[in-house]
């Protein structure tokens with residue numbers, strides 16, 4: 081066995097260039113596979129964090145009827161005690177309440193359907209950093225009847241800072257209510273849909289337009305970390321069993337699924353790369369076997385058993401494949417490790433990416449298990465691609481091989 | 486005792502609708518310690534006969550009995566094993582594994598026979614010494630001349646302590662100096678160790694040294710003379 085390994089190893093280096101080409105293609109293929117995976121995973125994670133940060137928050141609390149019927153009537157009647165409970169919970173980092181009214185925003189130049197969001201500016205900013213997203217004008221201040229528009233909606237309405245817009249919605253009796261607001265600022269959102277949909281005003285300004293007192297429809301909060309989301313959620317659910325309390329992945333299941341779906345897809349990509357590589361390996365080894373017809377025929381003639389000839393070619397193919405595999409994985413690991421800490425700045429493309437809800441710096445990362453999975457796939461690929469050339473060697477007829485000397 | 490015995494040996498090839506009788510009813514006995522040349526014009530059936538005796542090919546009919554074993558009855562795998570144990574081969578070329586040194590090439594056969602490391606080392610050195618390559622043990626075939634390579638092949642053929650050595654045109658690629666040298670070595674192994682050699686050859690230099698010359702023509706033995714040398 082030791083000698084077979086020695087022979088196989090030396091045989092690989094008989095045609096240095098050819099073996100190096102195969103080894104390099106394996107290294108490159110695996111490296112590219114790992115990098116694509118790490119990049120996609122980083123992209124996805126970024127997108128998730130972004131969505132949590134600016135839209136979803138970790139947990140949202142609504143009235144139980146809200147999800148079926150987002151009606152002005154389905155308010156959080158106990159909002160005061162919820163807010164107090166959040167205040168007292170050390171694992172809650174930030175929270176804010178919102179009134180959500182569906183209505184229309186109109187200017188002299190046009191109108192559009194919108195979700196009129198009544199916020200507490202200070203806590204809202206602590207929760208979602210809304211003030212930082214203002215690109216023109218100012219955040220909501222103490223002056224009354226000011227409104228924040230998304231860039232997309234502002235463009236549609238041809239509204240500028242200081243323009244007057246009219247906000248219209250219905251109260252719980254169906255009475256149409258409108259109010260005039262002045263544009264204080266224009267914000268950029270993670271997508272143009274959001275920019276079209278969400279307009280922000282102060283809760284107290286909304287309240288003044290209505291004849292009766294209303295409570296917020298939504299309370300959103302951030303916990304100290306992703307790990308504390310579940311315990312906080314359970315705790316709140318126990319305190320307020322009558323409300324619907326959802327975590328970010330329940331609110332936006334596609335974010336959670338994206339990870340799983342991508343995991344499968346990425347293995348598929350690696351699989352396709354492996355398949356392409358194995359064709360290269362099979363081809364190279366077939367060439368090697370045919371070139372050495374006479375030598376292999378001689379070995380069988382002098383008494384080398386078929387099993388040994390088979391193992392020799394098998395070993396040779398395995399060693400050739402396994403030369404590149406670990407190097408490719410190592411190179412992939414180093415690339416992910418480096419770019420994962422420095423990040424890859426996509427600001428050149430960021431204009432386009434923003435509409436997908438993606439920020440411009442991606443931090444590629446991969447679960448450790450993926451490296452092992454890839455390593456395993458390399459071994460499986462090497463084994464599978466060695467079978468055919470080795471079988472081919474067995475078909476050689478010693479007499480034929482020797483006769484052509 | 487006869488180490489090689491054939492009875493009414495036939496091997497035919499079908500070439501289109503024409504039957505080629507490459508070996509056509511050969512009865513041959515070769516005793517232990519003989520130094521025999523099988524000669525004849527090109528296409529007369531020398532190689533075919535040697536392949537049958539060496540168990541590389543199966544006869545169409547007839548028998549091949551090697552050291553008492555009717556080898557035409559063996560299965561393919563048993564035949565490979567039998568060749569390993571009983572028959573030494575020297576071919577015209579490509580006798581050696583290019584990536585192994587001279588000594589490793591000789592040892593390889595013994596490795597297949599599962600001989601101990603010490604025995605392998607000792608015998609390979611002794612055999613390479615005997616063929617005059619004691620100072621070339623660690624050279625690879627590519628670093629040796631054609632004659633030296635053939636001498637390594639002889640050492641390799643003897644490594645397994647076979648019943649006899651079959652050599653098909655062993656000198657075809659060699660100059661006269663190397664040929665004489667190789668023949669000296671084989672003649673000496675024949676004399677001193679009583680090793681049986683069977684050659685198929687055109688080479689007059691080989692025929693001149695043979696103690697028995699079997700002439701084949703059209704797959705039949707035409708003459709068989711023993712010479713006293």
Ligand SMILES: Nc1ncnc2c1ncn2[C@@H]1O[C@H](COP(=O)(O)OP(=O)(O)OP(=O)(O)O)[C@@H](O)[C@H]1O
Pocket residue numbers: 498499500505506507525526527528529530531532533534687
């Ligand atoms: N595989 C084969 N298929 C068909 N015919 C064959 C085959 N092998 C040998 N022959 C024929 O059998 C006959 C004997 O061939 P063989 O090789 O034994 O001759 P040889 O005496 O060794 O010739 P040479 O001196 O040229 O080596 C030839 O006519 C050859 O064409």
Ligand SMILES: [Mg+2]
Pocket residue numbers: 531532533685
């Ligand atoms: Mg011949």
